[in-house]
Amino acid sequence: MKTSTTRNSLMTTVALLGMAVFPLSGAQEQVKATSSTAAANPDGSAPTAMQEKAMADNHQDAEMAKDAKEMPRFEDAKELIAAIQPASGSNVKGSVLFKKVSGGVEITARIGGLEPNSKHGIHIHEFGDITATDATSAGGHFNPEHHDHALPETAERHAGDLGNLVADEDGNATLSLTVENLSLTRGDHPIVGRAVIIHEKVDDGGQPTGNAGARIGAGVIGVSAPAEDSDTAMSR
Numbered sequence: 001m002k003t004s005t006t007r008n009s010l011m012t013t014v015a016l017l018g019m020a021v022f023p024l025s026g027a028q029e030q031v032k033a034t035s036s037t038a039a040a041n042p043d044g045s046a047p048t049a050m051q052e053k054a055m056a057d058n059h060q061d062a063e064m065a066k067d068a069k070e071m072p073r074f075e076d077a078k079e080l081i082a083a084i085q086p087a088s089g090s091n092v093k094g095s096v097l098f099k100k101v102s103g104g105v106e107i108t109a110r111i112g113g114l115e116p117n118s119k120h121g122i123h124i125h126e127f128g129d130i131t132a133t134d135a136t137s138a139g140g141h142f143n144p145e146h147h148d149h150a151l152p153e154t155a156e157r158h159a160g161d162l163g164n165l166v167a168d169e170d171g172n173a174t175l176s177l178t179v180e181n182l183s184l185t186r187g188d189h190p191i192v193g194r195a196v197i198i199h200e201k202v203d204d205g206g207q208p209t210g211n212a213g214a215r216i217g218a219g220v221i222g223v224s225a226p227a228e229d230s231d232t233a234m235s236r
């Protein structure tokens, strides 16, 4: 079987090159045999379950691409999300949602893998580059207004100053706040494409960046599916 397959492809190649050293009818037969098996596998076997799934997935991708044409432009996104991944060897994971509301942005962070009963600074940093294992590649605090660092109680602060996460006894933390000094994708202080950073220690509001220590979680802020019409959003 193997030998004949090799010979078939060799003959097909020769036929395609136009070198009619084999009888023409033979070459045509070989080409026909090759094309009739192209839909399955080179050895003529039927597609495996995995291959059929891949075909179905491709089909689904094509359908989704069709739908994408009707999706709003990314500048019109009403919700952004940062999926938080561990940094500096931590186990920190979670998500931070940013929702456009009248007069500002509503932020909801749900983070796990923190030290029990601990407090952690959380900021938006300038760059959406979290390639460094310690997340230093995300740069400094997002501070478009060039204010001093502060906690959210102070109106004049870095736009990226979101205060602290407070972890419970299981190391989980939820933070909800609405801020007026950020925008999603338009306006003066858009955050799309920047990064959320979770710090090792509490942000004490001190200069220049709150003494919050190493970066233990990081995520890039990207476009989220709107909650009302997304299965993924509903499962959050």
Ligand SMILES: [Cu+2]
Pocket (backbone or CB within 6 Å): 121, 122, 123, 124, 125, 141, 197, 199, 212
């Ligand atoms: Cu920070």
